[in-house]
Amino acid sequence: MLKHIRLLIFDLDYLVFDCAGLKAGALRESLKGFADEIPHDVRLPDEVDVEEGFREHGFRWPLHLDLGLDENRLASLQGACHAVEQLLVTAGAGRVFPGLPELLSICRRNQLSTALGAEARRAYLLAVSDRHDLHGLFEMVYCTEEYGAGGPDEMIEDMMARAEVNPSETLVLGTLPSMFHAARALDVITVGCGWGLRSRSALKDADLQVPALANLMRVVERADATAAENSF
Numbered sequence: 001m002l003k004h005i006r007l008l009i010f011d012l013d014y015l016v017f018d019c020a021g022l023k024a025g026a027l028r029e030s031l032k033g034f035a036d037e038i039p040h041d042v043r044l045p046d047e048v049d050v051e052e053g054f055r056e057h058g059f060r061w062p063l064h065l066d067l068g069l070d071e072n073r074l075a076s077l078q079g080a081c082h083a084v085e086q087l088l089v090t091a092g093a094g095r096v097f098p099g100l101p102e103l104l105s106i107c108r109r110n111q112l113s114t115a116l117g118a119e120a121r122r123a124y125l126l127a128v129s130d131r132h133d134l135h136g137l138f139e140m141v142y143c144t145e146e147y148g149a150g151g152p153d154e155m156i157e158d159m160m161a162r163a164e165v166n167p168s169e170t171l172v173l174g175t176l177p178s179m180f181h182a183a184r185a186l187d188v189i190t191v192g193c194g195w196g197l198r199s200r201s202a203l204k205d206a207d208l209q210v211p212a213l214a215n216l217m218r219v220v221e222r223a224d225a226t227a228a229e230n231s232f
Helices: 020-034 047-064 071-091 100-109 122-132 144-163 177-185 201-205 213-230
Strands: 007-010 113-118 140-143 170-174 189-193 208-210
Touching: 007 144, 020 047, 020 071, 047 071, 047 144, 047 177, 071 122, 100 113, 100 213, 113 144, 122 140, 140 144, 144 170, 144 177, 170 177, 170 213, 177 189, 177 201, 189 201, 189 213, 208 213
Parallel strands: 007 113, 007 170, 113 140, 170 189, 189 208
Antiparallel strands: none
């Protein structure tokens, strides 16, 4: 299938897990408890704002909302959002993007390792995995919260070590600039994936881009050819 790349690392939200409505719904529900504290002239965030906040700040995005709340109240809002997200996931909100399980199965049959390296809290990752069997889809499942201050770079390094591959044999697929920058610092090629996004502007930080899941393997093959050339 591929000549050089041996490990694909996927992020979770907006790429594997269709979560846009879930995240916006969790925020709307959580904001009800803060309605009396938010100035009336403040525009409440919508799905586009939530997506932008997540891509800029990762799972801590509620801490950066401009709602007229102080730091402590934003921390309380973040805790409420995370709790509601997990309840919604458990209740069945969100889905794995159609076609992705089949693609991952093809990868495994061709001895191509697949890993999930999520910009997420561990509790959220476990909730999504329990509902959608992520551990059955991927050989490795990790999240950035497990690495504390180490973040995505340490997580990517750990997954490469566990898969016994070097950077030129690894490909990171994501939507977050932080993930692209961490991979580039490790000399790992990146693919920006746009099928779950409303705005694809941040994908310019990736080495390659793919707007639709149906075209993913074509772009992966391009990355494979580039990796093979650069390895000599």
